[in-house]
Amino acid sequence: MNLANCPQCGKVYVKNSYNICPSCLKELEEQYRKCADYLRKNRGCTLKELSEGTGVSVNLIIRFIREGRIAAKDAPNVLVPCESCGEPVKEGPLCANCRSKLSKDVHNMREDEKRRAEYKSSSGGSTYMKNRDKFEKS
Numbered sequence: 001m002n003l004a005n006c007p008q009c010g011k012v013y014v015k016n017s018y019n020i021c022p023s024c025l026k027e028l029e030e031q032y033r034k035c036a037d038y039l040r041k042n043r044g045c046t047l048k049e050l051s052e053g054t055g056v057s058v059n060l061i062i063r064f065i066r067e068g069r070i071a072a073k074d075a076p077n078v079l080v081p082c083e084s085c086g087e088p089v090k091e092g093p094l095c096a097n098c099r100s101k102l103s104k105d106v107h108n109m110r111e112d113e114k115r116r117a118e119y120k121s122s123s124g125g126s127t128y129m130k131n132r133d134k135f136e137k138s
């Protein structure tokens with residue numbers, strides 16, 4: 001059995017895929033249910049209104065959204081801060097700015113890989129050199 005300390009309440013519990021103890025999980029479910037309920041009745045509410053209306057902390061609501069438990073389409077006015085710059089965005093985790101910056105980075109990374117692959121194929125002669133060394137020694 002795998003025991004761990006619950007990060008929420010500090011109690012020892014048997015490890016599960018949620019990484020919190022069953023009583024905290026129940027609490028979490030309750031808070032999620034409150035959010036879902038509130039959103040059903042106040043579809044156009046903002047993050048602040050949702051938090052104030054349910055008593056659920058803003059951070060937890062952001063977590064629900066990031067985990068996809070609260071869908072962006074169900075909470076069209078609930079904006080979450082961009083994971084990179086903190087700018088409020090409708091659909092996370094990144095704002096359009098950071099997204100395009102990231103895709104540029106990915107592009108650069110691919111270019112690097114291409115260059116490395118090219119370098120590898122052009123330096124293919126080294127195996128020949130090693131073989132020749134072997135021949136001369138024997």
Ligand SMILES: [Zn+2]
Nearest residue numbers: 006009021024
């Ligand atoms: Zn707990």
Ligand SMILES: [Zn+2]
Nearest residue numbers: 082085095098
């Ligand atoms: Zn951003």
